Amino acid sequence: MKMLVDMLPAIAFFAAYLLSDIYTATIVLVASLFLVVLIYRFGYGHWHKAHLATAIIAGALGGLTLYVHDPAFIKLKPTVVYAAFSLALLGSHLIGERVLLARIPQQAVQLPDAVWRKVNLAWAIFFAFCAVLNYYVAHNYDEATWVKFKAFGFTALMFVFMIGHAPFLMRYLQPESAKE
Known part of the structure; x- marks a missing residue:
């Protein structure tokens, strides 16, 4: 269910673009x-910081897009979001x-510190790549x-990137998670 909620903005954006x-x-x-x-806050009981940051960035750049009537700002949103994620991961x-x-x-996976550092760095590089790729495609x-x-x-890229981690992370699955 969470995956559907996470994909809702992309699907809604695409549908609205096709219709208008x-x-x-x-x-x-x-x-x-x-x-x-709001769904995460009231449905799942917590603030999802990544979604909140994305919404704030989209609000600012979307507001600029509408105010100056220039889609360049909303096209920049994925670049800014992915760059922010990359910098946050690198900074950590x-x-x-x-x-x-x-x-x-x-709950499903427990990694040694050295492995977490490698996975974290891989995601930072992936998000930096996505930021550059969005900028390239947008322009x-x-x-x-x-x-x-x-x-x-980007949904497909993220899926492929996550699948690419699976063989590497399988050995760290917790026994009760592996049975389910």
Whole structure:
């Protein structure tokens, strides 16, 4: 269910773009991102910080898009979000006892510190790559191509990246998690 909630903004953005234009899609995106924040807060009982940060960034850049009537700002949103995630993950190598990903409560997998550092660094590099890739696609392809790539391309990239981790992380699965 959480995966569907997480995908809601991308699906809503794409549908609104198909039915109307980039400005309507921007409004729908911002509204759906804040809706996801509220779903996590009231449905799951906690603030999802990554979704909250994404909603705030989308609100600011989406607001600029609508105010100046220029889609360049909303096209920049994934670049800013992915760059912020990358910097946060990289910064956690320098701040605190554990890297950021190791601080997230884990039930299915327990990794040694050295492995967490490698996984955290891999995600930081992946998000930096996504930031650059979004910037490239947004500035070198037409709007419709960027919308499709934003809605589905990054989801597919993330899925492939996560699957790529599976063989490496399988040996660290907790016994009760492996049985389920």
